Amino acid sequence: MLTLKLTNRAFGFAHQAAFNPITVPCIALCFTLVDFGLSLWSAGTPPIPKKVPEFSEKNYAQSYLGHLGMIERHWSLVQPEVVEDLRRDMFSKLCSIAGIEALVEPTTATLYVSDEMRCHIQNELEAYTRRRNDIH
Secondary structure (H helix, E strand, O other): OOOOOOOOOOHHHHOHHHOOOOOHHHHHHHHHHHHHHHHHOOOOOOOOHHHOOOOOHHHHHHHHHHHHHHHHHHHHOOOHHHHHHHHHHHHHHHHHHHOOOOOOOOOOOOOOOOHHHHHHHHHHHHHHHHHHHHHO
């Protein structure tokens, strides 16, 4: 069993304002993950590990975009304030499940990234962009 130790020094805890309310793209991603899980069991039997399809943008972008569009068009636009409150409640509930206290006021924390790490991140993003451009 995997156990995560969450502390008030973790990025997610220190930067709760960035995650609260839970974003519409995050909810769409969760729905897409459910689609993926259901597809693995579509035959009614446990999936064979070596035959599990990759959860990737290529395989699930259409599903994700469908969920995203549905949430944005038919859910978020109906009563935006109510839906935002619901997404805040979701965040609080998830914090409770995780055993951490949802902060009412955002905290301040400094995230330091070394020049070396910044360069590494930049190189990774450039490589990703090249790969994406080669696919499209």
